[in-house]
Amino acid sequence: MTLEEIAKKMVARGRGILAADESTGTMEKRLKSVNVESTKENRLNFRETLFSSEGMKNYIGGVILFEETLKQKSSQGISIPELIMKSDSVPGIKVDKGAKILAGSPDEKVTEGLDGLRERLNEYYKLGARFTKWRAVYCISDKYPSSQAIKSNAHALARYAALAQEAKMVPIVEPEVLMDGDHDIEKCYKVTTDVLNECYNELESHKVLLNGTILKPNMILPGSACKNKVSSEEIAKKTIECLKKNVPSDVTGIAFLSGGQSEQEATKNLNEINKINDTSFLISFSYGRALQQSALKTWSKNMKDVKKVHNVFNHRAKMNGLSSKAEWSENLEKEFAA
């Protein structure tokens, strides 16, 4: 398959991406929040439970894994990438080494992980990965993000993306403008514009083939502590406008992160975005928390009740699958939940 074909498969109509690539540290926080100990076995158990659900077959075109999971075996003895492929979904891997303090601007972060990346990518390909992810984070305040943070993160994203394509894997380019803060939606629009522009300048300089990439951006939202709440219609309008102006039309797919939105907010906003999508991009989801939160709670109460966990996960996956086609509604949400 070409990179473009892989990208298209990951965000094909009605499908999106499950971001199950929490680092061990993040997974520890998530498991602690539901009073489960973060052991290798428990992390695998939860993830395998999701990957063996029916919802995977119909609504999940790709799964982003953490390195630990990529190398694990399922209880049936097959590798986790093989288990994912059984649902006709594409296995992928987070390849960055996390956001670290940016020297010269210590309140900001730059994502590391380029050293030795070529060798790691070749190993991940052999283990079955066909796409990769690298996440950069940008905070919003009066002073930030600085142009230093915007430039250094864009440069790293582009070098990563070029290496991923060299290794025959689709790079997911994830520049995440964080929701933290009391800024309004206009500020998020402006910062996201600057961030995306710099990213695409660098991707072009590094000769990345855009049709073999997926962009994983934030939606255009007010900060989580902003007093001015805005409607989903407004969020959708601003998000589409920002993407149209700042993302080259060669890009195949756009799969949003959920970034701290509730499960239903993330679903509703994606639905509104797709209702007015007049671009050539396939627009879908690449959710972590917004796909897993309820399933994690259910699992933590009784890990053995796989059927119950599957029901919860299948529902969320289905609702987001509908949103990626602009076919979701609050009534359907209630009807299918019942």
Ligand code: 13P
């Ligand atoms: P959330 O959807 O929970 O923001 O996670 C997506 C992700 O992969 C962050 O890198």
